[in-house]
Structures are given as C-alpha cells and as structure tokens.
Amino acid sequence: MLIRAALLLIPLLALGPGCDPTIDDDDSTEDVADPPQLSLPVLDPTKVAPPVVGFDHDPEDHDGAYQVLCTDYDGRAFPHCYDGHDGSDFMLDGGFDAMDYEGSAMVIAAAPGTVIAVEDGHYDHCHGDLNTLDVDCDGHEMIGNSVIAEHESGYRLLYWHFMTDSILVAEGDELDTGTPLGLMGSSGRSSGPHLHFEVQDPDGEPVNPYAGPHSQDHSYWCDQGHPDDLPGSCPPSGA
Ligand SMILES: [Zn+2]
Numbered sequence: 189m190l191i192r193a194a195l196l197l198i199p200l201l202a203l204g205p206g207c208d209p210t211i212d213d214d215d216s217t218e219d220v221a222d223p224p225q226l227s228l229p230v231l232d233p234t235k236v237a238p239p240v241v242g243f244d245h246d247p248e249d250h251d252g253a254y255q256v257l258c259t260d261y262d263g264r265a266f267p268h269c270y271d272g273h274d275g276s277d278f279m280l281d282g283g284f285d286a287m288d289y290e291g292s293a294m295v296i297a298a299a300p301g302t303v304i305a306v307e308d309g310h311y312d313h314c315h316g317d318l319n320t321l322d323v324d325c326d327g328h329e330m331i332g333n334s335v336i337a338e339h340e341s342g343y344r345l346l347y348w349h350f351m352t353d354s355i356l357v358a359e360g361d362e363l364d365t366g367t368p369l370g371l372m373g374s375s376g377r378s379s380g381p382h383l384h385f386e387v388q389d390p391d392g393e394p395v396n397p398y399a400g401p402h403s404q405d406h407s408y409w410c411d412q413g414h415p416d417d418l419p420g421s422c423p424p425s426g427a
Contacts, residue, residue: 220341220342221339221340221341221342222341223339223341223343223389223408224298224299224300224301224339224341224343224345224387224408225299225408225409225410225422226298226299226345226387226397226408226409226410226419226422227296227298227299227365227366227409227410227419227420227421227422228298228418228419228420228421229278229295229296229297229298229345229347229383229385230278230293230294230295230296230372230383230418231293231294231295231296231366231368232293232294233418234281235280235281235286235292235293235372236278236279236280236281236293236418237279237280237281237282238279238416238417238418239267239268239416240268240276240277240278240418241267241268241269241270241273241276241277241279241382242260242261242268242269242273242275242276242277242396242398243260243261243269243273243274243275243276243394243396243398243403244258244259244260244269244270244271244272244273244274245258245259245260245261245269245396245402245403246258246259246271249271249272250271250272254271255270255271255272256270256271257271258270258271258272258273259402260398260400260402261396261398261399261400261401261402261403262398262400262401262402262415263400263401263402264415274386274394275346275348275384275385275386275387275394276384276385276386276396276397276398277382277383277384277385278293278372278382278383278385278418279380279381279382280292280293280372280380280381280382283380283381284313284315284374284380284381286381287351287371287372287373287374287381291371292351292354292371292372292373292381293371293372293383294368294369294370294371294372295347295350295368295369295370295371295372295383296365296366296367296368296369297337297345297363297364297365297366297367297369298345298365298385299337299339299345299363299365299422300339300340300362300363300364300365301337301338301339301340301345301362301363302337302338302360302361302362302363303335303336303337303357303358303359303360303361303362303363304336304337304338304344304359305334305335305336305359306334306335306336306355306357306358306359307331307332307333307334308333308350308352308353308354308355308370309333309352309353310328310329310331310332310333310352310375310376311325311326311328311329311331311352311375312333312349312350312351312352312373312374312375313325313326313374314326314328314330314374314375314376314377314378314379315374315379315380316379316380323377323378323379330376330377331375331376332348332349332350332375332376332377332378332384333348333349333350333351333352333354333355333370333373333375333376334346334347334348334349334350334376335347335350335355335357335369335370337363341390342389342390343387343388343389343390344387344388344392345385345386345387345388346384346385346386346387346388347369347370347383347384347385348376348378348383348384348385348386349372349373349374349375349376349378349381349382349383349384350369350370350371350372350373350375351370351371351372351373351375351381352373352375354370354371354373355369355370356368356369356370357369357370365421365422365425366421387408395408397409397419398412399412410422410423
C-alpha cells in the first residue's frame with residue numbers, strides 16, 4: 189500500500205511552478221543526507237503537454253464530479269490538480285496516438301538513488317471512462333508498471349504508468365540523475381499516457397516537490413520555474 193498511483197483525470201492544460209530555493213541549512217543533523225534535488229523526470233520536455241497535474245493540498249475528500257475540487261501548491265484548482273492527488277502528472281503530448289505511432293517520451297531518473305522495486309508487464313492502454321469518472325483497462329488487471337527508487341536521504345521517488353515491458357532498470361540498480369527508466373504509458377489507474385511522479389519522505393508520506401503558498405517553502409526541484417512551465421534540470425554535478 190502506501191503507494192497510491194493516483195487517478196489521472198482529463199488531461200490537458202498547463203500548470204507550472206513558482207520559485208526555487210535551495211534546500212539546506214535547516215535542522216538536518218550531521219550524518220543525515222539532504223533530501224533529493226530534482227530534475228525534470230522526462231528526457232524531452234517538448235513531449236510533455238501542460239499543465240502538470242499536481243498535488244492536492246485541500247484536506248477534504250470529494251466524490252464523483254467533485255473530484256475536480258482541489259488546491260495546488262499555488263492555490264489553483266483542476267486541471268492543475270485533482271482531489272486527493274499525491275503526485276505530479278506529466279502528460280504525453282498527443283496522447284495515445286503519440287504513444288502508439290510517434291514514440292512515447294522517455295522517463296528519466298529525477299535524482300540519484302537505488303531501485304528498490306520494479307513492476308512491469310501489465311496492460312498499458314488503460315483509459316478514462318467519462319461516465320463513471322473511473323479508469324477502464326479493457327478487461328485487464330489495473331496494475332501500473334512502475335519504478336521506485338530510494339535516495340540516500342531515505343526519500344523515495346515513484347515513477348508510475350510505464351508502457352508494457354519498456355522498463356530499462358532492475359531492482360538494485362544504481363541511478364544517476366537522468367538515467368533512462370522506461371517509456372511513458374497508461375498502465376494501471378491512468379486515463380491516458382502520462383508519468384505519475386511522486387516524492388515520499390523517509391516516513392513514507394507523500395510530499396509536494398513544489399514550493400508555494402499551499403505547500404512547503406522550499407522546492408525540491410533544482411529549477412521549479414514559472415507556474416506555467418515545466419521544472420528544469422539540475423546542473424551537472426560538480427558544476
Ligand atoms: Zn498522478
């Protein structure tokens with residue numbers, strides 16, 4: 189459990205981040221590693237259709253059509269978030285057509301870490317059912333292809349919904365920022381091809397990597413960027 193691959197509602201539109209501080213110099217004790225600093229987890233940003241559908245800071249639970257009620261880090265509602273969403277969804281531009289005919293987007297590691305779990309081989313054309321506001325996997329099991337990596341700080345990074353048999357890493361592999369993980373798909377609880385990217389703290393609690401008035405005051409992104417843009421990449425290490 190813990191891992192909730194969230195539902196992706198009706199994609200399309202752009203969101204973005206706010207500003208980007210640096211982490212550190214707070215109460216971290218001597219030998220505890222700092223939380224990860226994150227790069228955009230997609231190799232080619234031009235393959236991502238905005239907005240990022242982000243984390244919901246509204247503590248209330250809503251059902252049915254009210255799943256659109258949410259508050260993102262910047263105070264915005266759907267489609268910048270949806271009810272109960274614990275991650276950041278990066279949508280494949282062009283949807284299923286792009287995935288099937290043009291080639292999907294390569295998902296890459298947002299930070300260094302060790303792969304602690306991989307799930308692959310499951311159906312990758314799950315889609316949204318607008319009548320029930322749920323997901324339909326055409327009779328297949330609703331299981332997401334996924335990679336979970338642990339950073340030296342104990343934070344975990346979850347990557348969800350890969351295309352079937354596209355995952356390029358295995359449990360125990362060491363990742364650098366930018367290591368290719370697999371292709372964006374629509375496996376599991378997913379209404380269309382996208383990456384659900386989720387950050388969990390060492391206690392397993394989901395945290396929003398975006399800083400903002402409804403989130404924490406430091407960004408986990410190296411370059412959170414403007415709210416209408418995608419996050420950027422971290423500078424090469426040593427730079
Ligand atoms: Zn999601």
